[in-house]
Amino acid sequence: MTLRLEVEHLEVRYGDLIGVADVSLRVEEGHIVALLGSNGAGKTTTLNAIAGLVRPSAGTIRWRGEEIGGMPAYAIVPKGLALSPEGWRLFVNQTVEQNLRLGATALRDKSRIPQLLDRVFGIFPRLAERRRQSASTLSGGERQMLALGRALMSEPKLLLLDEPSLGLAPAVLETLYDTLWKLHQEGLTLLLAEQTVPLALDIADYGYVLQTGRTVLEGNLPPCRVYVAPSSPASAASSSCPSPPEGKRCPYRSSVIANDACPSCSCTVLSGSSTPPSASRLMHQLA
Ligand SMILES: Nc1ncnc2c1ncn2[C@@H]1O[C@H](COP(=O)(O)OP(=O)(O)OP(=O)(O)O)[C@@H](O)[C@H]1O
Numbered sequence: 001m002t003l004r005l006e007v008e009h010l011e012v013r014y015g016d017l018i019g020v021a022d023v024s025l026r027v028e029e030g031h032i033v034a035l036l037g038s039n040g041a042g043k044t045t046t047l048n049a050i051a052g053l054v055r056p057s058a059g060t061i062r063w064r065g066e067e068i069g070g071m072p073a074y075a076i077v078p079k080g081l082a083l084s085p086e087g088w089r090l091f092v093n094q095t096v097e098q099n100l101r102l103g104a105t106a107l108r109d110k111s112r113i114p115q116l117l118d119r120v121f122g123i124f125p126r127l128a129e130r131r132r133q134s135a136s137t138l139s140g141g142e143r144q145m146l147a148l149g150r151a152l153m154s155e156p157k158l159l160l161l162d163e164p165s166l167g168l169a170p171a172v173l174e175t176l177y178d179t180l181w182k183l184h185q186e187g188l189t190l191l192l193a194e195q196t197v198p199l200a201l202d203i204a205d206y207g208y209v210l211q212t213g214r215t216v217l218e219g220n221l222p223p224c225r226v227y228v229a230p231s232s233p234a235s236a237a238s239s240s241c242p243s244p245p246e247g248k249r250c251p252y253r254s255s256v257i258a259n260d261a262c263p264s265c266s267c268t269v270l271s272g273s274s275t276p277p278s279a280s281r282l283m284h285q286l287a
């Protein structure tokens with residue numbers, strides 16, 4: 001598979017302060033990679049360095065074999081990288097449509113803008129209804145949609161997403177993740193920084209954990225197992241499984257393992273409880 005993005009020993013300084021000390025990661029075509037870590041771990045700094053918003057002080061950032069570390073954002077966007085930034089960074093005095101059009105600034109073929117606008121409005125009908133509304137009047141969820149839509153307007157090959165879940169209600173968050181999954185199935189590669197791990201884990205197939213500016217853990221994220229709830233109390237009672245394992249319902253990659261059998265016995269009627277993994281369990285999941 002084609003290697004897309006390769007970051008090696010990235011260091012970013014803010015004056016005397018270190019933003020990230022030593023981050024290395026790879027994102028290959030067709031994958032969703034999660035960048036996990038708590039407050040101040042260096043997720044935003046890493047994404048901003050890749051997107052050309054901050055300059056690395058050491059290390060390399062290669063995109064399709066080309067060194068892009070230190071290039072300005074306006075030179076990086078046309079290469080197929082787009083950032084949906086933390087806190088959205090919208091132009092709040094502009095309308096929804098104007099914000100979206102600004103996302104297409106780097107596009108060489110401007111005649112594609114109407115088509116791209118239609119595509120974003122198709123993905124997020126709420127933005128279509130509010131296209132002439134000022135971005136300052138949008139709700140948190142709508143602002144997140146707009147930030148994502150603006151990033152999509154440059155037709156990226158790799159989308160960098162900085163904490164898309166921030167401040168969103170669970171239902172809005174699930175819709176957003178459904179959209180990300182759909183975009184991924186249409187061919188978009190994603191590097192997803194998150195603090196809230198459960199949904200990022202459901203969607204990503206590889207993960208890196210950052211701690212105080214360093215990559216401390218990486219590994220494949222196994223497809224989650226789907227434990228199907230018994231369809232009726234009667235079938236539950238007839239289940240031969242004495243202690244169904246704790247199950248996690250994964251809305252994304254379920255088809256791969258929908259018929260998975262209970263690991264503790266041969267029954268296939270399993271618990272339908274939905275327990276997202278905690279951060280500590282995630283650390284164990286990362287092989
Ligand atoms: N503009 C800046 N000036 C000085 N220090 C900064 C600046 N931006 C970030 N930092 C520092 O760099 C470190 C990494 O911050 P960063 O924002 O990358 O973390 P993060 O993983 O995105 O955290 P969060 O989950 O809270 O968004 C932190 O110690 C932070 O204080």
Ligand SMILES: [Mg+2]
Pocket residue numbers: 043044045086162163
């Ligand atoms: Mg951040």
